[in-house]
Amino acid sequence: MIIRFQPGTTAADVQAVRERLESEGVRTILSPESARPIFAAVDKVPPTLQAEIESNERVESTVTPKGAWRLAARSFREAPSVADIGGVRLGAGEVSIIAGPCSVDHLMEEAAIQVRRGGAHILRGGAYKPRTSPYSFQGFGKEGLRKLKDAGEKVGLPVVSEIMDAAHVGPFVEHDIDCLQVGARNMQNFTLLKAIAQVGKPVLLKRGLAATVDEWLYSAEYLLAGGCQGVVLCERGIRTFETATRNTLDLTILPLLREITHLPVVVDPAHAAGIASLITPLSRASVAVGADGIAVEVHPDPSQARSDADQALLEGELVQIVAEARVMAAVTGRRLHAQPRIPDKA
Amino acid sequence: MDTSSRNQLFHIDRALVELLQERARLLADIPMDDPGRQPRSEDLLRRTDGPFDAEILEEVLKSVSRGCGGQK
Numbered sequence A: 001m002i003i004r005f006q007p008g009t010t011a012a013d014v015q016a017v018r019e020r021l022e023s024e025g026v027r028t029i030l031s032p033e034s035a036r037p038i039f040a041a042v043d044k045v046p047p048t049l050q051a052e053i054e055s056n057e058r059v060e061s062t063v064t065p066k067g068a069w070r071l072a073a074r075s076f077r078e079a080p081s082v083a084d085i086g087g088v089r090l091g092a093g094e095v096s097i098i099a100g101p102c103s104v105d106h107l108m109e110e111a112a113i114q115v116r117r118g119g120a121h122i123l124r125g126g127a128y129k130p131r132t133s134p135y136s137f138q139g140f141g142k143e144g145l146r147k148l149k150d151a152g153e154k155v156g157l158p159v160v161s162e163i164m165d166a167a168h169v170g171p172f173v174e175h176d177i178d179c180l181q182v183g184a185r186n187m188q189n190f191t192l193l194k195a196i197a198q199v200g201k202p203v204l205l206k207r208g209l210a211a212t213v214d215e216w217l218y219s220a221e222y223l224l225a226g227g228c229q230g231v232v233l234c235e236r237g238i239r240t241f242e243t244a245t246r247n248t249l250d251l252t253i254l255p256l257l258r259e260i261t262h263l264p265v266v267v268d269p270a271h272a273a274g275i276a277s278l279i280t281p282l283s284r285a286s287v288a289v290g291a292d293g294i295a296v297e298v299h300p301d302p303s304q305a306r307s308d309a310d311q312a313l314l315e316g317e318l319v320q321i322v323a324e325a326r327v328m329a330a331v332t333g334r335r336l337h338a339q340p341r342i343p344d345k346a
Numbered sequence B: 001m002d003t004s005s006r007n008q009l010f011h012i013d014r015a016l017v018e019l020l021q022e023r024a025r026l027l028a029d030i031p032m033d034d035p036g037r038q039p040r041s042e043d044l045l046r047r048t049d050g051p052f053d054a055e056i057l058e059e060v061l062k063s064v065s066r067g068c069g070g071q072k
Helices: A011-023 A047-054 A108-118 A142-155 A166-174 A190-197 A213-225 A253-260 A269-273 A276-288 A315-331 B003-027 B041-047 B054-068
Strands: A002-005 A028-030 A038-041 A059-063 A083-085 A088-090 A094-100 A122-124 A159-162 A179-182 A203-206 A231-235 A265-267 A293-297
Touching: A002 A011, A011 A028, A011 A038, A011 A047, A047 A059, A083 A231, A088 A094, A094 A108, A094 A315, A108 A122, A108 A142, A108 A315, A122 A142, A122 A293, A142 A159, A142 A166, A166 A190, A179 A190, A190 A213, A203 A213, A213 A231, A213 A253, A231 A253, A253 A265, A265 A276, A269 A276, A269 A293, A276 A293, A276 A315, A293 A315, A315 B003, B003 B054, B041 B054
Parallel strands: A094 A122, A094 A293, A122 A159, A159 A179, A179 A203, A203 A231, A231 A265, A265 A293
Antiparallel strands: A002 A038, A002 A059, A028 A038, A083 A088
């Protein structure tokens, strides 16, 4: 249950309600919302106690979200939440583009330059790669993180990379990776979620291959309950009976997510389509339906890409996606995020 | 005019205004003497064949250019 107070309710009044609930064994978590006090009762509230809480004149309303997730619920916040990824604010009514190679490789710097020139806002690159086959390229690991961060700093873009194992938190912190990505295969790796929630960095949480919206939001709840302040959901296609494309991009859930959660949502059309020519129209559709961002793969020479070469875009295609995102954002009453400034050379 | 047409007009006008603002934002850091700031009027006029009068459209594009430069 979410308890929403009248604006201006004193901290003492709020605390009294929390203590009443906690005296009955119901744990509570306060929302970071500043416009009005809101808190979540994470355990089941007995009907008689709920009636008592609702009769409190300072309580404006109580809301029981559809799922058992609480901190991810739309009613837990007054406005949509914002994830600040190295100065790029996802969820603040602006559209951002995440781009870069699927795997960090020897062309990382060139890729970063193209991503910058192409108009994107955040640089991506995989250093630890979850591959279906154990014989496929597994990523450069810690060295890959260093290459990614160096490339990002050179072009003035924050970086995001996938973390596969709680044991890798150290290298991600050491290299100051601006956003940790949890891949589709790890969406329900709760040990990993609990570990990275405490890192103090935003997390890009991809939807599992066969995860329902409920399951996805439970995973987000793990991160929020663990203290993560910047959770971003990433729709990347789900497995269906359709075999014409790699996965089915589920854009249906975007307007639904707007109604049930305050979290920003990014769409990765590349992993859904698996075919480069489909990515531009799917990106356009994603912004039109309300995505806060688009994540695409860009490589200076896809024939040399160490993974997902078939869905890697060239710089010109990225330019097209950014231009269309700008137009679609404007016609839907939003705007494209300004590109971060390139830092002055020391 | 019926309500539906009025609503559609309002949405189109709103999109036009938002796009013009976005164009101005994009140009904010580009030097005033950069020739790339100007609309590619010839290209645009050649590619459109709608009912909007071509001469007026050309004037609109000139106004857009002035407005994006912050000129009256």
